[in-house]
Structures are given as C-alpha cells and as structure tokens.
Amino acid sequence: MTQGANGQSLRLVAPMWNGTRGIHRLGGAVVPEGNQKKERKMLQFLNNHFYDVEALRGYLLQREMSKVHLKNRSFTWLEEQHGPYSAGAFFILKQGGAVKFRDKEWIRPDKYGHFSPEFWNFREVPVEAVDASDCEINYEGLDNLLLLKELQSLSLQRCPHVDDWCLSRLYPLADSLQELSLAGCPRVSERGLACLHHLQNLRRLDISDLPAVSNPGLTQILVEEMLPNCQVVGVDWAEGLKLGPEEQPQDTASPVPA
C-alpha cells in the first residue's frame, strides 16, 4: 500500500470492490471520509463514460438483490409436514436469527450457521419469541414469519430490509404480540409506525435509533397516543433540542456533534 502525500493510504486495488459493495447497501448511510469520496468520484466517472462499467455495476446490484430474494423464499410448504411453528422457526434459524419455543430454551445458530434439529419434533409447541436482529428479512420473507400465530415477542433490530411496507403486514399477530423492537432499522419511518395501531396487545415497543424518522420526539408522542396501553421506549423528548453553549461534548472524536 502506497502512502499519499498527506499520510493517508491510497489503496489502488481494493477501492473498486469496496466501492461497489458500499453503493449496493441500499439502505445504509455511509459517512464518506476523504478516501471513500475519491473512490466514489472515480467510480462515477468510469460509470458515466464506459458502458461496461455501468453494465457490471448493474449486474452486481442485481446479484445482491437476488441473494436477498433467495434468503426470503417461501417455506410454507413445510407447514403440512411439520406444522406451522417448526416451518416458521426453520426460516428464522436459516436467516441467522434465534427462536424460543414455549417452555424451552432459546435455539440459536452457531457462527457456522448450524443449529440443532430438535425443533422439528415440536409440532404442537408454539413459538413464543423470535430474535431476528441483523437478519435480511424482507416483505416476502414475512410470509414465513406470519406462520407463527402465537408469537409474543419479536425483535427486528437493525434489519436492513424491513421497511414501512413490512410493518403494515404485522397485523395478523395482533392477538398475541406483546413486545416489538424495531431499534436501528434504517428503512422504518413514522409512516410505517402508523400501522402498528392494529397491535392493541402490545405492551412494549422499542423505536430507538431510527434514522429515517424525521422528527423522533414528536413521533414518540404520537405513537404513545396511538397505543395507550403500550410502553414506548427509545426516544428522549429532549432529542430534538440542542445543548446550551456551556455544555459542549467532551469527546471531539465523535463524527456528529450533538
């Protein structure tokens, strides 16, 4: 790796690949530093002048999307053989999430993606809780999740493809769902939160750290009005307020000043 004049390293081979992967994270917001900006500009220049580069990037984008589609394919055919709970649990476990059947322990896949096959025997045991954090579930994949009719707790933290359309599909779980967490989902906005009013049994809702919500404090108030029996967690009402001039933040390393 050669060193540039101002001491920043110029990676000559790696940038193209990192650049394409960065662009294809459709939901992610990347803070561009000096290096990445140069890579972006070079990539844009090449894209505008060569059909080959444009076609290659288009192809890579399509491939990323078809990978997500493959992960969210339908597992409902497993329902007649193993029952809806096992089918839904299998989908979650394959995605990398964790499930908890009633009166049993949490089943999690290990770092290689393997999980114990004991849940295939739990035909009649309903799934109580699902932890689908960081999973690539999207709108089609919810077909499989909605097989779990008696789900009580659902965690969709930091799921990159869960958006407002997905939230409008959660109403079939209204009778049983008591806990829902959407913290850190980049595509969920206040418009999707409006369709959570069907979930009247919800007791705990976590809507912290939602970058797409335009006004977090006001949204929290409106959601609390909409779901009077629910404890809405996540946003401090002082979020939208600025610090006074005497109280500057101590650490200057943080990229976004409070």
Added chain:
Amino acid sequence: MIRRVLPHGLGRGLLTRRPGTRRGGFSLDWDGKVSEIKKKIKSILPGTPCDVLPDTSHLPPEHSDVVVVGGGVLGLSVAYWLKQLENRRGGMRVLVVERDHTYSQASTGLSVGGICQQFSLPENIQLSLFSASFLRNINEYLAVTNAPPLDLQFNPSGYLLLASEKDAAAMESNVKVQKQEGAKVCLMSPDQLRNKFPWINTEGVALASYGMENEGWFDPWCLLHGLRQKVGVFFCQGEVTRFVTSSQRMMTTDDEMVTLKSIHEVHVKMDHSLEYQPVECAIVINAAGAWSAQIAALAGIGKGPPGTLQGTKLPVEPRKRYVYVWHCPQGPGLETPLVADTSGAYFRREGLGSNYLGGRSPAEEEEPDPANLEVDHDFFQEKVWPHLALRVPAFETLKVQTAWAGYYDYNTFDQNGVVGPHPLVVNMYFATGFSGHGLQQAPGVGRAVAEMILEGSFQTIDLSPFLFNRFYLGEKTQENNIM
C-alpha cells in the same frame, strides 16, 4: 426537487443527437468546441448567410419508433415498460413529448397520491395490486447506478370507505370480489368502527370497508422522477400540433368499405416559436390526460356521422377538482387512514403536524369550469366542511392553510380508463381517461399497453373491457367506487 433535475434529464436524453458524439463520448466539452469553431468560421468568412452547423439540440429526433404524447405518469410508465419488455436492448427508440416541462397543470403532480384496491371491477383491483407491488419494489425496477434509492414516502395507512344503508349491499358484494382477487380488505360494523377509531361519528354509517395492506398514499413526484431518470427514453418539450396520416380503404367480411388510417408523422411544435419538427414514427400513444380528446381529434377520431365508428369521439374531458389543506390540532391521530365518507367527501393526514387534506367530488350540476385552475374556497365552506364536521366532530374547528385544483381526465362514458388501440386509426394506442385513479394504475396500465404493442394482446392483466370499441358498442364498464 424535480425542477432542478429536469433540465439534466433533458440534456442526457438528447445527448446522442449532437453530431459527432454518436461515435465516442471522449470529447467532454463538445458544445464549447462547436461554438468556438462557429466563431472561428464567422471571423474568417464574415457575412456567410447560412449557419454551418445549425443547432438543433432543442428539437426532437427526426425518426422515432414510438411517440408518446404526454409526459405524465401514464406516458412515462408506457415508455418505461416498452423499454423493459423490448427484445433487444436499445431496439426501440421511444420519444416522450410533453408540452409543459414544469408540469404545472399535469394531473400527476397535483394528485393526492392515493392507492387502493377497493374497486368493483376485478381488472381495476388487479391493476392496483400490481401497482402496489411495483411501488413496493420500486428500487428494483427503477434502480439507476449512481443515483440514491428512491423514497416514495409511502404511508401504508389504508383506505376506509363508509357506506350508508342503501349502499351497504353493494359494498358487501364489492368486498367479496376484492377478497377473491387477493386484496386484503375487511368489513367493519359501526361498533367496530367506533372501537378502532374513536374520533369517528358513525351516524348514518351502516357498513365500512377497511383496506389493511397495500393501500395508502405516496408522493407522485418521486414516482415521476424515478421513471424519468431511468435512461433509454428521449424526452422532448413541445406540443403535438398535427398528425400526418395515410389511409387505406379495405373491405370487411360483410362487404362494407372501411377506411383504415395510420399515422406516419407527428409534428411537434416548440414552445414560444413557430418552429416545428416532423417526427416520423410507427406508433403513437395518447397519454395526454385531460387533453386526450384534442389529440384524438387531431388524428381524425370522431370526424364522421354520429352513431358510426368513425363518428365516435373519445369521451374524455377535463374536470376540475379541488384539494384543501387544513390544520386541526385535536384531529384524528397517526393511525388515520384515508377516510371516504358516505357523502363523497374524503380526507387524510398529511405529515406529523396535525395537517389534513381532502376534498369532495362535486355533483354533476355543480361542475366547476375547467378553463383554469383557480380554487373556489366557498365550495369548501358549503359543500365539504359540513360533511367532514359531521363525520369527525373534531373538524368543527379547523383552519384552511392552502388549497389547489387539478384536472381529472374524466371519462364521461363510464369513468374507467381507455386502454388499447383504436379500431380505425390502427397505430394510435390510448392510455388515458382514468377519471382520478390514473396514478394508482399507471404501472399496470403501462405494462398492459407495452404488451399490446409488442405481443399483440394483453398478457398479464386482461384489459379488454377497457378497449375503445365499447364507446361505439355502448357497453359500459362502470366503476362504482369513484371518489
């Protein structure tokens, strides 16, 4: 936002028209070089009467396979699907001609932006369902490398239609059809309504139908911008003033003489000048919205004795509709769907700040004059507010912030769209007349017209009830749930 981007889009579309750039694209400042060369020639040979390289960059191309008249959401949707479904990449040249690049009177931008599946015709329901899935996956359909992903600002809050006693039976049968087609709609009694939405006054309501999924409202400008930035289509700003047709007389099987016309040239006139460009074309698509009847008349549709096929005009005319925005601090909360009252008045939330927008379709005899887009505020006071205040008591105190008016491309025959070719003018295809639900059906209709052109028949959704023939045959395809 769209106004900044539009000139950029125009420039990219017409790039290959300039001489020399067809081959390469390496000369990055061709315009500057051309004007320098012209100046040099003028200085060397002063007094040359003719321009050496006349600048025709603002004119449309001289040949185009398909000319789409009208650059609103329907026209752009047809152009998009033609490019998607063509067999060879770059195999078809599509030119979209739009008279007003600011879209100041276009129905698309002035629309409320709602999408719902609660129709009575199965074809309308299927079109709406497909459009919902198009909008949901809009970043897969309209992805452009280097551009940020599109954010439609979709509110999935659904539609709530209220019915009085006399309409309740019709609503029940409609909901049955909708459920059969796959729409997620449920019926609610007045008690359930009061439970779910405590701010509603259910006096006079016998039944309500509530759409749970795939229904709501979105930003139509974003869809328009997304369709425009998808490359491959030429845009031109101009007005279509003339069609040059050639006719052929043929005998039908019943030994009748019939004159079939085909358009082979379109004259596009530039703004603020008499300059026009004749564009040779193979197919013309009429997606001119509220002004489709004028375009059809230019092609000779309707010129003939009344009662015959030649004399059947396109029954689409502009109808003015008002939309009012008001502020009501104690109004319904975040969960409010788009509520359509028994009286025809409708409203929905707008944003987080207790703003609402809505309106009402006037009765036939109260139709406002469509000559301009001036807003009549008395209409709100007398015809809209009383019904809203009756249905939602919180709306008794409200303050109107702003209002605007837009055109419906109203089909006076049966309030449903006209899709498909004309029987006599063989290469003119219609995609117009949707009477207020054009935006929500645009992706589906665009695909249907593209299939009709490329394959010869409707492949995915069969829109034969929407063909032009029905105006001559007198068969109405009536849609009952129009707002």
